[in-house]
Amino acid sequence: MDTAHVESDLVNVLFTEEQIQGRLREMAAEIEADYAGGDLLMVGVLRGAVMVMADLARGLGRHVEMDWMAVSSYGSGTKSSGVVRILKDLDTDISGRHVLVVDEIIDTGLTLSWLISNLSSRNPASVEIATLLRKPEALAMPVEPKYVGWDIPNEFVVGYGLDYQERYRNLRDIGTLAPHVYS
Numbered sequence: 748m749d750t751a752h753v754e755s756d757l758v759n760v761l762f763t764e765e766q767i768q769g770r771l772r773e774m775a776a777e778i779e780a781d782y783a784g785g786d787l788l789m790v791g792v793l794r795g796a797v798m799v800m801a802d803l804a805r806g807l808g809r810h811v812e813m814d815w816m817a818v819s820s821y822g823s824g825t826k827s828s829g830v831v832r833i834l835k836d837l838d839t840d841i842s843g844r845h846v847l848v849v850d851e852i853i854d855t856g857l858t859l860s861w862l863i864s865n866l867s868s869r870n871p872a873s874v875e876i877a878t879l880l881r882k883p884e885a886l887a888m889p890v891e892p893k894y895v896g897w898d899i900p901n902e903f904v905v906g907y908g909l910d911y912q913e914r915y916r917n918l919r920d921i922g923t924l925a926p927h928v929y930s
């Protein structure tokens with residue numbers, strides 16, 4: 748791969764940096780209004796949510812704590828199975844806290860629904876979800892994210908935290924990869 752021209756591997760840009768930043772500012776305003784004056788602990792799901800967390804949190808003109816979890820979802824092939832293992836747990840006791848889970852994309856929703864029931868068992872005051880992107884299958888899941896950037900079609904996207912074989916996370920835009928990347 749020509750690492751000097753990473754951006755040119757995107758064949759179709761779905762969301763530009765400007766669109767992403769604009770939408771995250773709107774979401775931050777909603778979050779600020781909903782949590783006005785109250786406690787807020789944002790929990791980012793590593794590694795994909797790093798960019799969303801950084802920009803969403805900086806869009807908030809209020810105090811916020813941030814913590815991180817890393818989970819791995821066992822699956823056959825590319826689909827998650829819902830069988831999840833915690834690779835890195837929270838450093839924070841969330842009992843009595845208002846928790847906002849921050850994710851970059853919900854596909855089947857299996858990973859996140861496992862995570863939500865795991866977090867709920869720790870007696871938080873509340874647990875909500877913010878995700879930048881949501882795919883159609885997630886609509887069938889019982890977990891309903893309170894904040895969604897955009898609903899997208901069922902295609903594989905990269906950039907802004909989203910990887911293909913651990914690459915492309917550092918792109919500022921989100922899009923689909925050119926076919927030559929896969930071959």
Ligand code: 5GP
Pocket residue numbers: 795820826827851852853854855856857858859902903904905909910911
């Ligand atoms: P699920 O919601 O199916 O349990 O899994 C969600 C995870 O699958 C995301 O956090 C992400 O790591 C990965 N994923 C799902 N759809 C895509 C996609 O279109 N592009 C990329 N790069 N990862 C995806």
Ligand code: MG
Pocket residue numbers: 792793794795796850851852
């Ligand atoms: Mg994720």
Ligand code: MG
Pocket residue numbers: 909910911
């Ligand atoms: Mg990935």
